[in-house]
Amino acid sequence: MSRVDPITLEVIRNGLSSIADEMALIIMRSAYSPVVRDIMDYSTGLCDPQGRIIAQGLTLPIQLCSFPRVMRFLKERFGDDMAPGDIFITNDPYGSGGQHLPDVYVLKPIFNDGALAGYACTVAHHTDLGGIVPGSVAIYATEIQQEGLRIPLAKLHEAGRPNRTLLGLIEANTRQPVEVLGDLRAQIAACATAEKGLLALVDRYGIDFPVYVEALHDHAEAMMRETIRELPNGVYVAEDYLDGLGDNPTPIRICATVTIADDTIDIDFTGTSAQVAASINCPISLPESAAFTAIRCLSRRDIPNCDGYLKPITVRAPEGSLLNPLFPAACGARGVVGYRVFDTIMQALAKVVPERAIGGSEGGPFLMAAGGTYQGRQFVLNEMLVGTWGARADRDGIEGISNPAANISNQPVEMIEAEMPVEIVRYGFVTDSGGAGRNRGGLAFIREFRFRQDTLFNLRGDRRDHPPFGIDGGRFGAPSAHILLATDGSQRMLPAMPMHAFTAHAGDIFRLVGAGGGGFGEAFEREPARVLADVIEEKVSVEGAARDYGVVIDPISLTVDPSATLALRTDSLGRHAE
Structure with a gap:
């Protein structure tokens, strides 16, 4: 031929x-x-x-x-x-x-x-x-x-x-x-x-x-090289952190150095924390995949999903680091690290092409695994909850959809309740949780599990101490939370990455609150009409509209007060300049 x-x-x-x-x-x-x-x-x-x-x-x-x-x-x-x-x-x-x-x-x-x-x-x-x-x-x-x-x-x-x-x-x-x-x-x-x-x-x-x-x-390969050639040459460094392990966590660093040279990109994770004595160590194939996914997000071309587009991109991580652990390091909960790799690279890329970057998302799937014996048979509930994107230059963050680095779905409530001794008593979005910006970050989700019998469960979360980042002046999204509500009315804040399992007693409720997406652009540049629409949809409260966006809304008529809004924004900007 x-x-x-x-x-x-x-x-x-x-x-x-x-x-x-x-x-x-x-x-x-x-x-x-x-x-x-x-x-x-x-x-x-x-x-x-x-x-x-x-x-x-x-x-x-x-x-x-x-x-x-x-x-x-x-x-x-x-x-x-x-x-x-x-x-x-x-x-x-x-x-x-x-x-x-x-x-x-x-x-x-x-x-x-x-x-x-x-x-x-x-x-x-x-x-x-x-x-x-x-x-x-x-x-x-x-x-x-x-x-x-x-x-x-x-x-x-x-x-x-x-x-x-x-x-x-x-x-x-x-x-x-x-x-x-x-x-x-x-x-x-x-x-x-x-x-x-x-x-x-x-x-x-x-x-x-x-x-x-x-x-x-x-x-x-040619399409990817063409995409990279559109980017300015240079070295762009970014870092992000996982909250850390146990009751008194020490932040765990991920550092990415992104070097753009003509039609190639090199991503070097030197400076990332060493592997840890816990299961969040991340074998190199996942950081590679996260890196390739982040670079693909830059392209506005329909690149074939094949090996050729990987050739212009190199990914390196030191052996013995969190992103390239040595045997016999545990790695069962490594997923959260892969999503943080995506976030870190996205922050580096935001320095190059902020108009194509995505604000911090919820941080990857929040994991809650529970198990025991029910109706004479062992059961295992694996919850991997996602649902929030950060904002972009041309739109708000998306809610109720998988993380941009994934394509998974939250488990249907009916299937959980039909097959396991668990009841979902609340599932929805959290008002005022999206990072404020010209474009707002996606809202955090909340899901509450009531255990109908004594149950052993364990967690993997993040983004509590280091919430999702904003871009170009956009603010952080709201942090995550894990709370155990006992039948006696007491509440216990659980670590995001606990170093032990928990026992929930019959009737106890576990509340999982994800993180909100990061915003894009200055919050006071958001049009008052869009802030009002968010208030009407209960995505933003009346108080949050004034506090985060400088928009004064009458709580009865749900209308914007233009003069009060102008005064509040002018005063806030003046105080910020001082």
């Missing part, structure tokens, strides 16, 4: 993307656990014979780079030992490219007439892989052996025959065998669907298909 036809290239690109999306739908419709079925904590993709990603389903962008890393290990260990009908499995962050033990990878090599045509790739967060707490995510774990079952790269199926010994080991090491084995079958089904779809494309385009795959990589 003398040249690549652009129309055919686009058809193949969309064909590959459709296969990856169909894989995602298969998992969602077939999965057993709420974590996969309802929260949608999983990802799907296709790789070419070299193990390079060529398509990813519309699921979790922050898991993007984990597929290429796992594929490199797979090809190194089983490159000459793959055959039709083989399916591989792993979850090990050390030596197999995984992120944490609940994330189980199921990978299927796809053959066409005996030749390798590509790979179907899935990863799903399984509800429980053993360990010291239900849900397999305990902040206070100090080594990975405490966190559950480690599965090195192994054949789950060989020539179409399931590895019953391995399946038995998995079943024996989970509190939720029905859900875990059911979710594995959903992943296998998605791989089978991908096999049919990919082979159909290969059959249709024949010997030209690999040529178009290479062209897709080249096209994505």
